[in-house]
Amino acid sequence: MFKKLDKLIIKSFIGPFMAVFFITLLVLVMQFFWLYIDDFVGKGLSAGVIFKFIWYQSAVLIPLALPLAVLLSSLMTFGNLGETFELVAIKSAGISLLRFMRPLFLLSIVISVLAFLFSNYVIPVANLKSYTILSDIVKAKPAFDLREGVFYDKIPNFAIKIGKKEENDSIIRDVIVFENDNGLQDNFIVAKSGVMRTSEDKRYLEFFLRDGWRYQERADRYGSNQTEYIRLGFKEYKKILDLSTFQISWTSDSSGSSNQRMLTMRQLTHSIDSLGIEYKRIQQQMGNDIYLYLPFMQTRDSIATWQKRRDSLGKKDTVLYASFDAYIPDSAAKPVYDRAISQVNSLRSGLEATAINLKERGKEWRKHKIEWHRKIVLSLACLVLFMIGAPLGAIIRKGGLGSPLIFSIVFFMVFYFTTTTGEKFAKEGALSPFAGMWLATFVLTPIGIFLTYKAMRDSQLFNKEFYSRIVRKLRKKE
Known part of the structure; x- marks a missing residue:
């Protein structure tokens, strides 16, 4: 049964936890986009496609954002209580630190269980959806972009050059269209002006050309080396080009369902x-x-x-x-x-x-x-990092985002790099998958137990004045 003290500590924890979680998730999503920004730009992606991808990718990154959110929010909570001397008042009332940590410890267990269920049942689907969308976007060609004075050769078998485009981009002048049907014949269309527009379904590019010439090279139908050259003048000429290759071809989700992450x-x-x-x-x-x-x-x-x-x-x-x-x-x-x-x-x-x-x-x-162990390790990391953040906040007794943020980044980097290194060794066979994926847990759990032991005894481990006094005593002895 919760008491007022339990409600106090939970209310103090929930606010920073939600804020840190969403900020961390946003940073992780932005970091992912920074890696693939070149594959997204210039392909004419709709806002719906981008938001759909962000939705699935955010779900994929939740198990990585939760441990950092638990670490920083627990450190901020206990740091604020220590800075305002509320921890001192609670301890003077005969309530131990472990008793005070109990509600957040139980809440961390609940978060770990929910993170595991999310990783096991939601993440595989989100991974599959985001991977399919990302692979289709990467494979897609850049959007059609015809510039003045430059040959555009992204349309198969065609190269187009436009001397000048009017402000509305539909009236064009000094047009050259080079066509290569089968590698043996070269056809040219040269026109002084014309109108360019795309069809309503964006599948075709239509040229309505005026005052020009069409030069055609026609091979002998019997397969000999003899060819004939045809020059045709025109007042108006219509040319239609297929733009279907510029449209993204969305593949089915089943194409990547055999991957271990799915x-x-x-x-x-x-x-x-x-x-x-x-x-x-x-x-x-x-x-x-x-x-x-x-x-x-x-x-x-x-x-x-x-x-x-x-x-x-x-x-x-x-x-x-x-x-x-x-x-x-x-x-x-x-x-x-x-x-x-x-x-x-x-x-x-x-x-x-x-x-x-x-x-x-x-x-x-x-x-x-490795993937089997990852689902457990990332979920249990919420509990392991809470065991570090809560006693560390009680020791440093600093609230806000200054000192807690620095310590959180340090311990999260230790967790992340240890996990990444262990995973790399496990993939190469230098460590077993169990030892590689649980390496960070084996490293951080003793640290959490040590910090809890120190916090229960009001340790001066991170007190600058404590070390200053030691230095002064050593100087006096000299």
């Missing part, structure tokens, strides 16, 4: 089991390839037994294999050696291909395991 934990578990079975099958195939190319390996036990019997007169217990040359006549030695070298080279090529396949399967298995 799967739930249950689907990841099934994929991990399947990849493990496939990995063992490839390993067994490598052994079978050796027996296929080297048949004598199947009878190596009988050879060893025969050799042991042969050496029994000398009362030797060890197995001695006879020299390979002892069984081959000199006349057959070279063909046998050549055949043996050919078989070894074939075996090596086969094993190298199988080893590459085995390496790729192992890498894919590790990626799925």
